Amino acid sequence: MAGTPTAAGIKRTSSWRQFKAILRKDIVMELRTFEMLTSMGLYTLLTLVIYQIALSQSGSAFDVRQIAAGLLWLAFVFTSMLGLNRSLVHEKDQGCLEALLLSPVDRPVIFFAKATGNLIFLLIVEVLTIPLFFGMFLTRPIVGDWWMIPIAMFVGAVGIAGVGTLLATISVNTRGRDFILAVLFIPIMFPLLLSVVGATSVVIYGPLDPGLFWRDIGLAAAYDAIMLLAAFGLYEFVISA
Amino acid sequence: MDRKKLTYWALGVGALLTTVGFLLAFLVASPTQMMRTTDSGKGAIIAGSYISHLIDYGQKIFFFHVPVAIASFLVFFFAAYFAVRFLMTRDRMYDTKARIAMEVTLIFTTLTMLTGDLWTRWAWGVWWTWEPRLTTYLIMLLLVIGYFVLRASVEDEEKRAVYAAAFSIIAFLDAPISFAITRIVPAGSEAHPVVIGVPGGLSGEQLAAFLLAMFGMLAFGYVIYQLRSREELAKERIEALKAALED
Numbered sequence: 343m344a345g346t347p348t349a350a351g352i353k354r355t356s357s358w359r360q361f362k363a364i365l366r367k368d369i370v371m372e373l374r375t376f377e378m379l380t381s382m383g384l385y386t387l388l389t390l391v392i393y394q395i396a397l398s399q400s401g402s403a404f405d406v407r408q409i410a411a412g413l414l415w416l417a418f419v420f421t422s423m424l425g426l427n428r429s430l431v432h433e434k435d436q437g438c439l440e441a442l443l444l445s446p447v448d449r450p451v452i453f454f455a456k457a458t459g460n461l462i463f464l465l466i467v468e469v470l471t472i473p474l475f476f477g478m479f480l481t482r483p484i485v486g487d488w489w490m491i492p493i494a495m496f497v498g499a500v501g502i503a504g505v506g507t508l509l510a511t512i513s514v515n516t517r518g519r520d521f522i523l524a525v526l527f528i529p530i531m532f533p534l535l536l537s538v539v540g541a542t543s544v545v546i547y548g549p550l551d552p553g554l555f556w557r558d559i560g561l562a563a564a565y566d567a568i569m570l571l572a573a574f575g576l577y578e579f580v581i582s583a
Numbered sequence: 584m585d586r587k588k589l590t591y592w593a594l595g596v597g598a599l600l601t602t603v604g605f606l607l608a609f610l611v612a613s614p615t616q617m618m619r620t621t622d623s624g625k626g627a628i629i630a631g632s633y634i635s636h637l638i639d640y641g642q643k644i645f646f647f648h649v650p651v652a653i654a655s656f657l658v659f660f661f662a663a664y665f666a667v668r669f670l671m672t673r674d675r676m677y678d679t680k681a682r683i684a685m686e687v688t689l690i691f692t693t694l695t696m697l698t699g700d701l702w703t704r705w706a707w708g709v710w711w712t713w714e715p716r717l718t719t720y721l722i723m724l725l726l727v728i729g730y731f732v733l734r735a736s737v738e739d740e741e742k743r744a745v746y747a748a749a750f751s752i753i754a755f756l757d758a759p760i761s762f763a764i765t766r767i768v769p770a771g772s773e774a775h776p777v778v779i780g781v782p783g784g785l786s787g788e789q790l791a792a793f794l795l796a797m798f799g800m801l802a803f804g805y806v807i808y809q810l811r812s813r814e815e816l817a818k819e820r821i822e823a824l825k826a827a828l829e830d
């Protein structure tokens with residue numbers, strides 16, 4: 343129960359409260375300006391326009407479903423790099439990160455709060471993008487059940503937000519921030535992206551085999567588990583450096 | 584035996600073992616059907632054309648390619664190990680060690696890519712194909728390059744060391760995962776030859792040549808690492824002397 347005056351109770355409540363406070367700060371800041379969501383959303387929209395250019399010569403015989411999963415994730419990867427960079431640049435440039443470090447907040451809490459914030463923004467962008475992408479590019483129906491797509495999106499977004507938060511915390515302290523983030527982020531994300539693209543492609547294009555879908559989701563989830571643990575363990579060192 | 588002596592010994596042993604290994608590979612070991620191109624053992628489709636088993640001298644590059652590949656994984660492991668040690672102790676020496684191990688990884692990874700590419704062109708007729716092992720190796724090369732790009736872009740020494748250590752640990756975890764996932768997920772066929780641990784893989788003299796070359800290459804890895812360490816140590820001493828002179 344919240345506010346139970348036992349030592350253990352207070353401690354647990356306070357960690358949870360710290361988490362909520364940092365997360366709320368990020369969300370409130372975003373709601374005031376909508377800066378991250380507009381920039382990420384607009385960026386995704388521009389990516390879709392570029393897809394139209396890329397596909398403009400393919401003709402009507404070409405089945406976009408064959409590459410749709412890859413295109414979708416490509417848009418998310420680029421927009422997530424933009425968002426991750428943004429979310430840490432704010433903290434850094436306005437001195438918020440230092441204030442956070444000075445306050446008696448557990449370092450792991452900072453990691454989970456920032457990662458959750460990034461996850462929420464990324465999920466919002468994904469939810470907005472998917473119908474847009476389907477309406478714009480997919481003329482034929484998908485072969486799998488629609489509810490499988492959010493599962494793949496979620497598992498992928500967890501990995502991107504988790505490891506991305508660590509890498510963005512590193513890259514924000516370097517010269518050439520966004521470039522460094524891309525150099526670190528893309529190779530590290532490679533296995534995760536490969537498996538979520540595999541899972542998404544099973545739903546959109548087939549072959550309709552739930553076993554194949556769950557295998558890829560399982561691989562992505564395993565990646566998430568290992569990498570989140572590692573990122574969680576390393577975050578304390580990185581943020582205190 | 585002190586480290587300097589050991590380095591020279593390793594240099595001699597490495598030169599001897601690799602030379603004997605390569606001579607054995609070219610003069611004694613007979614070319615065999617060591618390219619198991621698919622699980623069915625029948626060949627694979629690369630870039631739209633069917634590639635069967637090729638029995639020719641192209642496969643001799645195996646005796647260079649695989650030893651450097653194995654050496655690259657081993658030094659990569661040491662780089663990650665030193666990174667962990669650095670984070671535990673905050674001793675700058677471990678940061679230097681990790682960086683040098685990473686440099687050796689870069690050398691060996693590049694060599695593996697180059698020799699693998701020559702072999703790919705010869706045996707499969709293409710310069711590049713997105714085969715699981717090739718893909719993993721490219722990712723590993725990119726991770727190692729990313730490590731140095733990261734180091735170059737951080738001014739503060741303490742921060743640079745911590746970030747580099749954190750990234751190399753993440754990268755070392757990422758490499759085996761991408762090795763596994765690139766083999767499981769794509770729908771394409773696996774074309775890379777598998778010779779170790781399969782029946783009829785390597786004959787006796789081939790195995791001997793391979794092992795000699797491999798241990799020779801590991802000795803070379805150690806030598807490069809030690810020589811670079813000594814260079815770095817000398818550099819640090821010069822810097823310290825300079826600083827002392829200025830005071």
